[in-house]
Amino acid sequence: MVQVEHTQKETPHPGESRKERVDRELGELLQGLRVAVTGVQVLFAFLLTLPFAAGFNKVDALGHWLFFIALLSAAIASVCFITPAAQHRLLFRTGLKEKMLHRANGLGIAGAAGLAIAMTSSVALVAETVINAWPAAVFGGAVALSSAWLWFVQPIIDLYRTEDDDDEDVKS
Numbered sequence: 703m704v705q706v707e708h709t710q711k712e713t714p715h716p717g718e719s720r721k722e723r724v725d726r727e728l729g730e731l732l733q734g735l736r737v738a739v740t741g742v743q744v745l746f747a748f749l750l751t752l753p754f755a756a757g758f759n760k761v762d763a764l765g766h767w768l769f770f771i772a773l774l775s776a777a778i779a780s781v782c783f784i785t786p787a788a789q790h791r792l793l794f795r796t797g798l799k800e801k802m803l804h805r806a807n808g809l810g811i812a813g814a815a816g817l818a819i820a821m822t823s824s825v826a827l828v829a830e831t832v833i834n835a836w837p838a839a840v841f842g843g844a845v846a847l848s849s850a851w852l853w854f855v856q857p858i859i860d861l862y863r864t865e866d867d868d869d870e871d872v873k874s
Contacts, residue, residue: 724800724803728790728803728806731803732786732790734810735783735786735810735813739780739784742783743780745817745821746776746780746820749773753769762830764830765827768826773820775816775819776817778816779814779817779819779820780813782809782812782816783809783810785806785809786805790802814849817849818845818849822842822846826842
């Protein structure tokens with residue numbers, strides 16, 4: 703599981719207790735995961751039906767590997783996105799909400815990585831089947847690069863810039 707640790711303190715809303723903050727953050731996280739799980743479930747359902755579609759037997763060995771990578775990563779992303787809701791039900795009223803929140807955050811990041819791989823492989827599979835291998839690499843690479851930049855690299859850069867700004871404020 704991927705876990706991004708940062709030293710920046712999370713600031714509560716004005717007049718918000720620690721418990722209220724954790725409740726709010728968990729609600730926000732679960733809402734975000736609901737959005738992601740819908741997308742990955744549609745992709746996963748499509749992938750599950752693909753081998754039974756007419757013409758799938760015409761897909762070459764590269765296409766079969768792309769399909770399997772997409773299917774496996776969509777399944778892993780689904781597990782990661784659904785786990786926080788399942789654990790919330792199991793751990794309800796146990797006092798472990800903050801631990802669950804941190805775990806769910808890591809699972810959300812891992813799920814996003816799995817979804818990025820599933821989308822990349824799916825686009826490459828379609829491009830490889832419809833056009834040929836080199837455009838599959840180009841189109842799959844475009845999906846991989848855009849999801850990597852927008853979902854991971856850009857927020858990490860923002861995180862480090864914020865930490866640097868905080869360090870500068872402390873030194874001043």
